[in-house]
Amino acid sequence: MARRAGTTGAETAEKVRKAALELFARSGYAAVSMRAIAAETGVQAGAIYNHFPTKQDLLNELLRVHMETLLSAWEEVEVPGLAPPEALEHFVRFHIRYHLDRSREVFISYMELRSLEDENFSAIEVLRRDYEKVPRAILERGAADGSFAIIDPQITTMAIIAMLTGMTTWYRENGRLSLDEIEAVYVRLVARLVGQKEED
Amino acid sequence: MARRAGTTGAETAEKVRKAALELFARSGYAAVSMRAIAAETGVQAGAIYNHFPTKQDLLNELLRVHMETLLSAWEEVEVPGLAPPEALEHFVRFHIRYHLDRSREVFISYMELRSLEDENFSAIEVLRRDYEKVPRAILERGAADGSFAIIDPQITTMAIIAMLTGMTTWYRENGRLSLDEIEAVYVRLVARLVGQKEED
Amino acid sequence: MARRAGTTGAETAEKVRKAALELFARSGYAAVSMRAIAAETGVQAGAIYNHFPTKQDLLNELLRVHMETLLSAWEEVEVPGLAPPEALEHFVRFHIRYHLDRSREVFISYMELRSLEDENFSAIEVLRRDYEKVPRAILERGAADGSFAIIDPQITTMAIIAMLTGMTTWYRENGRLSLDEIEAVYVRLVARLVGQKEED
Amino acid sequence: MARRAGTTGAETAEKVRKAALELFARSGYAAVSMRAIAAETGVQAGAIYNHFPTKQDLLNELLRVHMETLLSAWEEVEVPGLAPPEALEHFVRFHIRYHLDRSREVFISYMELRSLEDENFSAIEVLRRDYEKVPRAILERGAADGSFAIIDPQITTMAIIAMLTGMTTWYRENGRLSLDEIEAVYVRLVARLVGQKEED
DNA sequence: GATGAATGAGACTTCATTCAT
DNA sequence: CATGAATGAAGTCTCATTCAT
Structure with a gap:
């Protein structure tokens, strides 16, 4: 599916950063999966790769x-x-x-x-x-x-x-x-x- | 195959502890696999489960x-x-x-x-x-x-x-x-x- | 790699069901591995987890x-x-x-x-x-x-x-x-x- | 360790048969491990191989x-x-x-x-x-x-x-x-x- | 005859990443 | 730009079996 109305790429990138920060701090880099970051961000894992x-x-x-x-x-x-x-x-x-x-x-x-x-x-x-x-x-x-x-x-x-x-x-x-x-x-x-x- | 002659379980357990300590310290718990610990110990991964x-x-x-x-x-x-x-x-x-x-x-x-x-x-x-x-x-x-x-x-x-x-x-x-x-x-x-x- | 062109998720799910049915009936649930189901389906084992x-x-x-x-x-x-x-x-x-x-x-x-x-x-x-x-x-x-x-x-x-x-x-x-x-x-x-x- | 006093091989073989029968019936052959049979029998898995x-x-x-x-x-x-x-x-x-x-x-x-x-x-x-x-x-x-x-x-x-x-x-x-x-x-x-x- | 430790294979499942849509 | 489906590798752990003790 395409991007939902009202969101921009920059917003997603920022949400990913926030989610990753939170999760890395809580569980450690190695213990956190891209899927977990995506879930916290509210997107699918593949979407992260548009930004990082x-x-x-x-x-x-x-x-x-x-x-x-x-x-x-x-x-x-x-x-x-x-x-x-x-x-x-x-x-x-x-x-x-x-x-x-x-x-x-x-x-x-x-x-x-x-x-x-x-x-x-x-x-x-x-x-x-x-x-x-x-x-x-x-x-x-x-x-x-x-x-x-x-x-x-x-x-x-x-x-x-x-x-x-x-x-x-x-x-x-x-x-x-x-x-x-x-x-x-x-x-x-x-x-x-x-x-x-x-x-x- | 079974235990090789001249080794004991206690020795293996100790080698596992040493290897795990070393690797956890270097890379972190989540980033270290049982296979890696086993390799450092000189046994197969499954053997660790005889001890831990x-x-x-x-x-x-x-x-x-x-x-x-x-x-x-x-x-x-x-x-x-x-x-x-x-x-x-x-x-x-x-x-x-x-x-x-x-x-x-x-x-x-x-x-x-x-x-x-x-x-x-x-x-x-x-x-x-x-x-x-x-x-x-x-x-x-x-x-x-x-x-x-x-x-x-x-x-x-x-x-x-x-x-x-x-x-x-x-x-x-x-x-x-x-x-x-x-x-x-x-x-x-x-x-x-x-x-x-x-x-x- | 991603999905091959011309396939859909629903098709794969159905193929998995068919393969599992066939194999469970022949060999029994416990004796059938996800890899075997995947092989019969024509995908990798991990792909099954997108559907079940x-x-x-x-x-x-x-x-x-x-x-x-x-x-x-x-x-x-x-x-x-x-x-x-x-x-x-x-x-x-x-x-x-x-x-x-x-x-x-x-x-x-x-x-x-x-x-x-x-x-x-x-x-x-x-x-x-x-x-x-x-x-x-x-x-x-x-x-x-x-x-x-x-x-x-x-x-x-x-x-x-x-x-x-x-x-x-x-x-x-x-x-x-x-x-x-x-x-x-x-x-x-x-x-x-x-x-x-x-x-x- | 050696055999415990008061047990004989024939007894163990019979206990293994009983345990296997019970467990195979309950969970199915493929789902029952030799370790499980051994545990039910009261011996280690290796011992079964003296009899079967x-x-x-x-x-x-x-x-x-x-x-x-x-x-x-x-x-x-x-x-x-x-x-x-x-x-x-x-x-x-x-x-x-x-x-x-x-x-x-x-x-x-x-x-x-x-x-x-x-x-x-x-x-x-x-x-x-x-x-x-x-x-x-x-x-x-x-x-x-x-x-x-x-x-x-x-x-x-x-x-x-x-x-x-x-x-x-x-x-x-x-x-x-x-x-x-x-x-x-x-x-x-x-x-x-x-x-x-x-x-x- | 039994134990306990080992192997090597393989179990289920998750992973980072890719890509057609 | 996002989804959903896929790969191939790797994760933890269990397995049948073997064998020194």
Whole structure:
């Protein structure tokens, strides 16, 4: 049968992306079939191939777009002249907010890297490294100007990212603390990690 | 054909466990076939079913045994009377050493929880919670006796675990720092997170 | 590859039904593989699943449709006002003709009931009972109006059905007697079973 | 492990026969696995092969022994000089009693003939034909001496056997009629089929 | 004579993908 | 652009059978 009235190809592609994101996050790339994505989208499996050449391309696009969006979102909110302590706080708040809003993208970005074929994997890895350079640079500036007392910049960077990203595994919207409170806690924890003096 | 001379069932079962661990860690549970595990083990796929009723049982056993072993390993090295700062350092060193030795078990314990069927999932979750209680209890003791200045016990606990476990994703045996050095860095980072005074 | 030009799904489904009927009758449900049905149909095994969800559903549909068709075929030829002796003769001729035309359906309807899962089994049983009510009712009418001298209505009903249906196990198209002759013999045998007076 | 104390090979072989009979009757030859038979027997599948070379041999032995036993049981009770009416009644009573006692053997003798490989099938067919000759001979004697008014000897023979054997499909031990009563009904039905005068 | 472990084939079913319509 | 039907490969698991112990 032909396309139903009132739908456009772009709409379908977007619905496929949403469905795939949801399902990959819930069950993992390998465990999700094109038929399952199609069912969630409301089309037959064959229709997906009008928009994405292969299942692998679908995953790759999700991850690539996520990383690109993350990077450009940071570029948009970044405040260039900020002193390291304020810059780090700014980054922490950005990272938490952004990652909670896209918890499924974040999740599959960590989980499904290994499902990418080599070439795709490498491209995503580059983007990931780029993002890791953001806190790393702040740490190094802070170490240089004496506002931080960094133990080891590389490990501290990874520790910060792991700590912040780990939040997506336990955060629930109606938990004990509000998002603002959690953010505040993490800002202070990160400050401690980099050896800032407590200001309260 | 029957069993080849000189082999035993227990050996095969162990080889299957090893192969499955390796492959699940590398490619993920859903992406690994029983045939692939069998090939790595050196038997036909059907032979696995003499030792494990289903693929799910195989995963479940790996995860269950890992968590049980982790818990009993801790119980064995735990030093009951230790003051909170020393207890925390002890835990950090234990966790790092143990997790690096079993990086694949750790990896699939985090990655493949979602591949467990409901009942199996619940059982493993209980064990995971049990393990999280270990640092949590130390933090609370330290908060009570004033040796720590904890910002938020729950978040700090999760942050410590995420930070430490994240190491398995980037640690390489011949990297810039030795394991001893890395351990020392993490001990200090954790000390900062819980608000201990720097002792150096 | 996709569908070959000039074929339709309905055709394939029908070919699958035919092949399954043939093979189930010859070798039994459990001894026939989906691959064998597919080979007889001229498609790959997977293609069957576009038309029948499971092998069990395929069997179930064959049996259900057979029983429904049998019942509605009877309803179509039934002559309501007929006196019991003529009604019984009418039924005997119908049963023989119908069952010889569909000897494979009849065969698997008796043989493969036990291969049906519980729910499917119950549904088919209901239809079978409905069909058995047809001769039973004629017998009872004939007993009531004195045209028959029934020994025991239930046993006689079962005896008639067993006797008639048993014919499918030995009937061969080019045997000693023509179908018309066989029919005539059975009409007289049934007349004897119900205690009609011989009219010749 | 070796044989458990107190069991003998002959016992196991007999238990295997019983289990196979039971399971073949319930689910059909093709649907029953050697493992299932072994489980019902209380041994491992491999042990069956100490007593029966293949699954096919097991089926074949069950059918062959059944037919041989049936034939020799008849030979034992047969009363040579009996007049046709009494001989037929004698046969009917024998057939019913014998078949109800061995309903599973009877059932698989009809159902699983097609599961026999060619050579085995032919051998069993010979025995079946031998048994069918028994009523056939009585009918012919009765036709010759005028005590029966047979419509068609072959069809009547098959009708009698189908009718009698069909009973195993609906007979229940605690049904409406006792076995004696059922027997009496069938004796009279058969007498009608062969055109004897009603004697009551 | 029995066990337990193995093989190699094959069971049902699902999969990613293709393509006529 | 979507459907529905197909392929060919592969998935998990079971099977009859064999054989070292």
